Amino acid sequence: MAKAASQIEMPVGVIVRKKPGITRWARWSWRAIAVLPGAGPAVWQELRREGDAVEYHAATLPLTLWADETEAYMVNLSDGQPSLYLVLRDELKGxxxxxxxxxxxxxxxGQDYADTGEEIVEKIPMTEGLIAWVRDFALKHHKDEVFIKRRRDKKRTDLVEDGKGDPRIRQASDVYRAPRRLVQ
Structure with a gap:
């Protein structure tokens, strides 16, 4: 019996649209708008120009699906619009x-990269073919995790608590208060 692959990969081209910015602080507005499944290699190849707006085939990246990440893929597929997440960095190279x-x-x-604040994370809608490809992989490898409820220990909670608070404080009313120096 052959073991199923724990990962699969497909090259995906990314289409990025550049438009003039609407504020004086941002000269250009960059937005990822589409993907090209199975695309060949490209580096910022111009595809279309409409006035000041330009669309580029920015890059072709490998989209890798991992068997351990099927829960995340199922969450994505259950969203109203399943999407891919593109991570961009503004690195000023060449x-x-x-x-x-x-x-x-x-x-x-995608959320992990967005949390750092150093990268730009764009959400791009998946094509029907990519949705089917991700769904088939996720259904093949997904294993539901059984929820195991934690049981409480039998320790009595009505007993006196030792070691709580600062022993230098004589008041029983506020054991978390910091001790004060006596002024003479």
Missing amino acids: DVPLNAVLITASPFE
Whole structure:
């Protein structure tokens, strides 16, 4: 019996749209708008221009699905619009305006990158084919985790608590109060 692969990978091209900014502080507005499943390699290749707005095939990144992350994929698929999460960094290297670092189908991983505040995380709607590909993988590898309720220990809670608070405080009313120096 052959063991199922614990991961699968597909190259995914990312389409990024550049428009003039609406404030004087942001000259350009960058937004990931679409993905190209199975795309070939590209580095900021211009696809279309409409006035000042330009669409680029910014990068082709590997979309890797892991068997251990199926719970995250199931959460993503149950969303109203299943999406991929693109992580971009503003690194000012050469002619590349933004560096595409990662693309993932895990909303948990996307949230982890968004929490740092150093990267730009864009949510891109999945195509129907990608939804089916992720769903098939998730259903094949998903194992529900059994919830085990923790049982309380039998320790009595009505007994006197030793070691609580500062022993230098004579008052029983406020054991968490800091001791004061006596002024003479």
